[in-house]
Amino acid sequence: MQIDFSKNHFELFHLPVAYPIDLPALEQAYREVQREVHPDRFANSSGAEQRLAAQWATQVNEAYRTLKSPLARGRYLLKLHGIDTEEESNTAMPVDFLIQQMEWREAVEGAKQSKDEVALERLTSQKRDEEKRLFVLLASQLGDDAVRADGRETVRKLRFLEKLGEEIDDAIERLEG
Amino acid sequence: MALLQIAEPGESTAPHQHRLAVGIDLGTTNSLVAAVRSGTAEVLRDQDNQPLLPSVVRYFADGRVVVGHDAKASQAEDPQNTIVSVKRFMGRGIADVAKYGALPYQFEDASGMVRLKTVAGTKSPVDISAEILKVLKQQADKALLGNDDGELVGAVITVPAYFDDAQRQATKDAARLAGLNVLRLLNEPTAAAIAYGLDNRSEGTFAVFDLGGGTFDISILRLSRGVFEVLATNGDSALGGDDFDQAIAAHWRRTLGIASTDQRDLRRLLMRAREAKEALTSNSSTESDLALSLGQSIKLKLSREEFHAMTDALVQRTLQPVKKALRDAKLSVEEVDGVVMVGGATRMPHVQAAVAKLFGREPLNNLDPDKVVALGAAIQANTLAGNRSGDDLLLLDVIPLSLGLETMGGLAEKVIPRNSTIPVARAQEFTTYKDGQTAMAIHVVQGERELVKDCRSLARFDLRGIPPMVAGAARIQVMFQVDADGLLSVSARETTSGVETRVEVKPSYGLADDEIAAMLKSSVSHAGEDAAARALAEERVEAARTIEAVEAALRKDGDELLATDERAAIESAIAELGEIAKGEQHREIKDAIARLAHVTENFAARRMDRSVANALRGRKLDDVKLS
Ligand SMILES: Nc1ncnc2c1ncn2[C@@H]1O[C@H](COP(=O)(O)OP(=O)(O)OP(=O)(O)O)[C@@H](O)[C@H]1O
Ligand SMILES: [Mg+2]
Numbered sequence: 001m002q003i004d005f006s007k008n009h010f011e012l013f014h015l016p017v018a019y020p021i022d023l024p025a026l027e028q029a030y031r032e033v034q035r036e037v038h039p040d041r042f043a044n045s046s047g048a049e050q051r052l053a054a055q056w057a058t059q060v061n062e063a064y065r066t067l068k069s070p071l072a073r074g075r076y077l078l079k080l081h082g083i084d085t086e087e088e089s090n091t092a093m094p095v096d097f098l099i100q101q102m103e104w105r106e107a108v109e110g111a112k113q114s115k116d117e118v119a120l121e122r123l124t125s126q127k128r129d130e131e132k133r134l135f136v137l138l139a140s141q142l143g144d145d146a147v148r149a150d151g152r153e154t155v156r157k158l159r160f161l162e163k164l165g166e167e168i169d170d171a172i173e174r175l176e177g
Numbered sequence: 178m179a180l181l182q183i184a185e186p187g188e189s190t191a192p193h194q195h196r197l198a199v200g201i202d203l204g205t206t207n208s209l210v211a212a213v214r215s216g217t218a219e220v221l222r223d224q225d226n227q228p229l230l231p232s233v234v235r236y237f238a239d240g241r242v243v244v245g246h247d248a249k250a251s252q253a254e255d256p257q258n259t260i261v262s263v264k265r266f267m268g269r270g271i272a273d274v275a276k277y278g279a280l281p282y283q284f285e286d287a288s289g290m291v292r293l294k295t296v297a298g299t300k301s302p303v304d305i306s307a308e309i310l311k312v313l314k315q316q317a318d319k320a321l322l323g324n325d326d327g328e329l330v331g332a333v334i335t336v337p338a339y340f341d342d343a344q345r346q347a348t349k350d351a352a353r354l355a356g357l358n359v360l361r362l363l364n365e366p367t368a369a370a371i372a373y374g375l376d377n378r379s380e381g382t383f384a385v386f387d388l389g390g391g392t393f394d395i396s397i398l399r400l401s402r403g404v405f406e407v408l409a410t411n412g413d414s415a416l417g418g419d420d421f422d423q424a425i426a427a428h429w430r431r432t433l434g435i436a437s438t439d440q441r442d443l444r445r446l447l448m449r450a451r452e453a454k455e456a457l458t459s460n461s462s463t464e465s466d467l468a469l470s471l472g473q474s475i476k477l478k479l480s481r482e483e484f485h486a487m488t489d490a491l492v493q494r495t496l497q498p499v500k501k502a503l504r505d506a507k508l509s510v511e512e513v514d515g516v517v518m519v520g521g522a523t524r525m526p527h528v529q530a531a532v533a534k535l536f537g538r539e540p541l542n543n544l545d546p547d548k549v550v551a552l553g554a555a556i557q558a559n560t561l562a563g564n565r566s567g568d569d570l571l572l573l574d575v576i577p578l579s580l581g582l583e584t585m586g587g588l589a590e591k592v593i594p595r596n597s598t599i600p601v602a603r604a605q606e607f608t609t610y611k612d613g614q615t616a617m618a619i620h621v622v623q624g625e626r627e628l629v630k631d632c633r634s635l636a637r638f639d640l641r642g643i644p645p646m647v648a649g650a651a652r653i654q655v656m657f658q659v660d661a662d663g664l665l666s667v668s669a670r671e672t673t674s675g676v677e678t679r680v681e682v683k684p685s686y687g688l689a690d691d692e693i694a695a696m697l698k699s700s701v702s703h704a705g706e707d708a709a710a711r712a713l714a715e716e717r718v719e720a721a722r723t724i725e726a727v728e729a730a731l732r733k734d735g736d737e738l739l740a741t742d743e744r745a746a747i748e749s750a751i752a753e754l755g756e757i758a759k760g761e762q763h764r765e766i767k768d769a770i771a772r773l774a775h776v777t778e779n780f781a782a783r784r785m786d787r788s789v790a791n792a793l794r795g796r797k798l799d800d801v802k803l804s
Contacts, residue, residue, distance in 0.1 A: 014793045031404050032792040035571050037785060039600065039661040043360055043561040044196075044330075046726040047774040048781040054660065056785060058600045065598070169504060176497055 008080055009063035019077055019142040021067060030064040071158045074138045078151055085155045093156065101160055108164070112171045120172050127161055127168070134158050196330045198360060198562035199317045200368070200554025203306065203334055203348065205264040205391030205417060206521065208232045209548060210313040210332075211555035212321060213564070218372070218555040220548055221320040229547060230316075234308045235259040236297035244312045256281035256444035258295045262419055263309075265391045266291055266302040267351075268343030276415065278423035281440035290347065303351045310334075310355035331358035333558040335550050337392040338364035339412030339498075339577045341623050342635050342665050349662070360561040362662040365389075366396035367407060367574055368553030369519040373544055374400045375556065375570075381514035382408075384502075386532055386540065387550075388495060389520035391417035395499045397506040397513070406573040409505035409596045411498035416491065418454070418522035424488050425450035429467075429477055439470045449477055457481045458524050485527045492531045499535060505596050516540040519549055573598050580657055580665060583620035583629045585610070592657045595625065602658040606672075609653075613645040617653055621667050621682075636682045640669040709763065716766040720758040723770050724751055727777055730784065738783045750776045 010017040013029035035041075037056035042049050066072045075085050104123065111119035134154055141151040199212045199221070207229040211220045220228040227246065235248035236258045243251075252259045260282070266274055271286045283294040292299045314332075321329060334357075336348050345362055352359045366385035373379065379400050387394045394412035398405055426446045429435060435446065449465050456463040462480040469475065503510065516532060518540045523529065532540050560570050575598050581591040582605065593603045609617065617640045624632030643651050652672045659665050667682050727747065735744055754769040 029793060031401075031406075031571070033789055034573060035404075035569070036788040036792045038571060038573075040361070040557075040561060040572065044563040044722065044726060046723045046730070046777055046781070047770065048777045049726070049730075049784070051774075052778075052781050052785055054600050056789075057661075058602045058658075061598045061601055172504075173497075173501060176500055 009066055009076065012060065012063050013067070015067075017077070017080065019074060019139050021073065023068070026064070026067055030060065033060050070135050070138075071155065071162060074135075074142060074151060074158070075155050077142055078148070078155065081148060083149055083152060085152050087156055087159050090152075090156065093153075093160075097157060097160075101164070104164055105167075108168055108171060112174075115175055117172060117175050120168055120175070124165065124168050127165055131158060131161050134161070196562040196564060197321050198330050198332065198555075198558035198564075199313075199321075200333045200363075200551050200556070200558045201310065201313055201335065201357075202365070202368070202551035202554060203264065203309065203336075203351075204232055204550075205262045205389055205419065206232055207390070207547060208309050208313060209551035210317050211548070211551040212317065213555050213559035214321075218552040218559075220551055221317055223316050224319075230309065230312060231261075232264065232309055233259060233261045234263065234305050236295040236300070238296040240297055242297070242308050244308050253441055253444045253448060256440045257283060258297070259444075260293060260295075260300075260305050262391050263302050263305040265415065265419070266293075267306065268341070268345075268347040269302075273415070277419070278427065279443055281443045289343070303347050303354060306348070306351035307354035310352055310357060314355055314357055330562050331360040331558070333361045333363050333368075333554045333561065334359055335363050335365045335368050335554050337387075337389075337412065337414050338366050338394040338396050338407075338410040338574075339392070339414045340663075341414070341578055341633055342580075342663075343633070344414065345663055349664070359662075360558055362664075363554055363557055363572075364394070364396065364407070364410070364574055364663075365392075365550045366394045366410070366519065367398070367405060367572060368551075368557065369517060369544070369549045370396070370398050370400070370405055371553035371556050371570065371572070372549040373517050373541075373553075374405060376544070379515070382508065382512060384499070384513050384516045384536070385519055386495070386499070386516055386523060387412075387519040388522040388528060389417050390522065391415070391419050393417060393495055393498070395495075395502045397502050397508065403569050404571045404573065407575045407596075407598075408508070409502040410575055410577050411502040411505070412577070413494060413498060416494055417520075418451075420491055421454050421488050421522065421525070422447055422450040424491065425453055425479060425484065428479075428483075428487055433475055433477070435467075435469075435475065437469055437471070442467075442469050445469075453477065453479045454484065454525070457484050458526060481526075489527070492527055495528070496531060496535055499532075510536050517544065518542050519544070519546050521546055574661075574663070575599060576601070576659055576663055578623045579625055580635075580659070581622055581632070582607075582655060583622060587629045588627060589622050589624070589629045589632050592655070593659065597659075599659050599663055600661050602656065604654050604656045607653045607655060608649050609643065609646065609651045610648055612648050614648065614651070615643045615645055616641045617643065617669070619655060619667070619669055621657075621665070635665065636667065638667075638669075638682050640671070643671045644674045646673075712763040713761060713766075716763040716770070717758050720754055720766050720770055723773060724754060727751060727773065730777075730780065734780075734784055734787075738787070739780060743780070746776050747773075747780065 008017065013026060013033065015021065015026060015029065034057065037053055037060060039050065039053045039057055042053040066076050078085055107123055111123065134157055138151055138154045141147050141154060197212060199210050202209045209220055209229055211218055222228050223230065230245045231249040233245065233248040233252060235243045235251060235255065248259055252261060265277060268290055270289065271284055271291045274284060274291050285292040285294055285299060290301060292301050318329060332352065334348060334352050336345055349359055349362060366387045369385050369387060370383060382397065382399050385396045385398065392414050393416040394410065396410040397408045399408055429446065445467060449467055452465065453463045457479065465477045467475045467477050513536060516536050516538065523546055529540060556570065557572065575596045576593065577595060579591045579595045580593045581589045584590045592605045593601055618637065619640060620629065620637045621635045622629055622632040623635050626632050640653060650673065653669060654672050655667065655669045657665060657667055728751065731747065750773040754773050757769040758766050
């Protein structure tokens with residue numbers, strides 16, 4: 001017997017299936033469920049219960065990770081609505097977005113070359129502002145049947161920004177090292 | 178009751194008895210064992226009332242092994258056969274140990290992990306660590322079982338949070354070799370946080386900075402009502418007090434022209450270096466004499482300024498991981514409520530100053546840095562053994578290093594990123610790149626770098642029997658699973674054909690399972706006992722444990738959650754296992770345990786569902802429909 005995988009991540013934590021999320025409630029529900037299912041509670045149980053605990057705890061971690069992140073949560077909600085974000089296959093992005101990306105990447109390269117940590121930090125905060133704007137947009141798209149599918153492109157943009165963030169972090173790390 | 182009949186002689190299985198479990202800090206320099214007794218965690222002392230066991234093992238030609246204070250005292254007499262800081266060699270190859278500086282041992286290359294040549298034969302770091310653990314186990318048996326406290330059910334063994342899979346696996350094997358039932362591998366900074374958090378009733382975000390004899394960890398945790406959630410961890414499993422000793426020794430060799438290559442001189446120089454380092458924590462300068470084996474004597478001097486200058490680079494190496502961990506946890510230094518210092522090497526003033534500067538606050542030193550890890554492990558062991566304390570502790574820990582696969586061009590593709598909360602499972606799909614390809618080579622790696630050659634290789638295996646298809650048509654799913662000990666297993670299968678080709682590996686450091694079995698067989702603690710007898714004893718214990726667990730579950734929830742026939746099926750499987758466990762066939766017992774597990778699956782699932790539902794009771798259920 002497996003866990004009831006027909007339950008989605010929101011239902012698992014008894015939360016409404018919607019993009020805006022009550023983070024403290026999510027955190028609390030996560031801890032409450034982990035308290036019940038974590039393998040540490042079953043160190044003395046039968047093999048069947050231990051296996052089940054491992055499966056549950058794994059699933060609960062995955063659900064929490066997905067819902068906690070505004071990008072992963074958006075992607076997941078689209079999936080629940082049967083909309084694939086096609087992040088690997090669809091690379092057609094609006095020209096203005098691509099130009100902005102190129103500019104940012106050049107700025108990261110430049111800051112790397114000149115070992116300018118302040119510039120890198122500034123880029124991080126610019127990137128964060130853009131992300132915030134896109135999360136607001138995504139929330140409105142996800143809440144509206146008519147434009148929900150447009151959320152796909154917003155998710156793809158956010159994925160670009162996530163990768164950019166990783167690059168900036170890498171660069172900062174290298175300067176520190 | 179079937180239960181008592183299959184118990185080992187002298188072993189009691191009464192359900193409400195206090196079950197004894199110990200916490201073990203297997204340190205580079207010092208090891209300790211602790212337990213919760215009458216509600217408080219305490220370090221178990223040896224017959225001389227000493228809490229710390231020096232992690233030093235001396236081998237003699239006649240097969241005798243001496244561990245601890247005596248071995249430490251004689252380390253300069255017989256350095257090649259007196260192994261100190263063996264933890265630094267766990268799961269490491271010869272190229273890794275070469276980076277530690279000059280050491281008085283004869284290393285031998287071997288697949289996966291170095292070996293050390295001694296008068297008593299070639300020893301692996303696993304063997305040597307097992308000697309330390311055996312002594313701690315004896316110490317625990319003596320301290321606990323003497324006054325009929327119950328039975329020793331197992332141990333929680335701590336490992337540096339930044340230990341990789343090979344190092345963890347090696348530690349677990351050493352424990353098995355010492356005859357210990359490992360309840361859990363626990364990360365050292367997390368153990369320290371438990372002891373600290375429970376002691377101070379702390380809530381908030383804490384950094385644990387643990388610089389020991391051989392390893393460095395930084396963990397960022399959130400403490401909230403008994404839940405210890407690790408947000409990020411980082412470190413360097415090859416950085417510790419030993420490296421400060423090496424820096425001093427190298428400085429003296431260079432400035433005083435000490436050229437002796439005698440191993441005793443090398444060991445003595447390292448001992449003087451350590452004494453100097455420790456003295457400079459409270460004094461501004463230090464002096465000693467080094468008596469060389471050829472009779473010559475050399476005056477050794479060092480000032481605190483010189484020491485701090487020559488080791489500043491080592492201190493800086495601890496700060497980088499701290500910054501990385503904070504970035505991964507998405508926290509700034511101001512958001513950290515306290516920095517807890519753990520490990521003997523954090524006593525050094527320049528380490529304290531550097532940490533205070535980085536965090537902009539004085540670190541917390543109100544714990545005994547030598548003992549907290551063992552105390553935290555004891556508390557966790559007590560919970561795992563089933564002795565529920567009122568605190569109701571929950572640990573949510575993470576993996577320290579990303580896990581991935583080699584892809585085309587020698588690139589490492591991450592499958593599970595570092596700092597993922599465990600247990601965790603993630604699958605990745607691949608496809609074939611040639612028409613008619615029937616096999617795929619799978620290479621599992623651990624680390625953060627882009628190129629496979631810069632990561633640590635954990636396992637290689639082939640998935641065979643893929644039905645021939647055009648390139649790109651096959652779907653190979655590679656599944657990574659990390660358990661609550663932080664140990665990985667990997668499986669692969671082809672999903673389109675319906676032909677289930679499945680491979681499952683538990684990476685290890687090059688020792689195959691039968692090699693471990695052979696080591697177990699030849700280990701001193703089991704001499705004279707053959708492998709089958711041992712397997713039989715183990716399966717009987719497992720059978721008793723399983724029966725006890727299922728009966729407890731039946732008593733608690735059987736009436737409510739089981740139909741009459743379901744209950745009867747479980748009870749008959751219990752009776753069957755009880756009968757078979759009286760016999761001599763360990764394989765049959767194992768099969769009967771599996772059958773009992775199988776008939777209890779639905780029952781277990783219902784129990785779990787209900788406890789989750791109870792935990793979330795009170796939340797509105799009506800608004801969770803998909804909108
Ligand atoms: N007063 C002191 N000043 C400086 N260093 C000290 C002092 N006391 C102990 N140390 C150093 O602390 C180290 C041992 O610390 P500890 O016992 O915490 O390590 P460990 O737990 O055995 O190692 P690890 O955690 O790395 O496996 C040694 O390098 C020792 O020299
Ligand atoms: Mg330690």
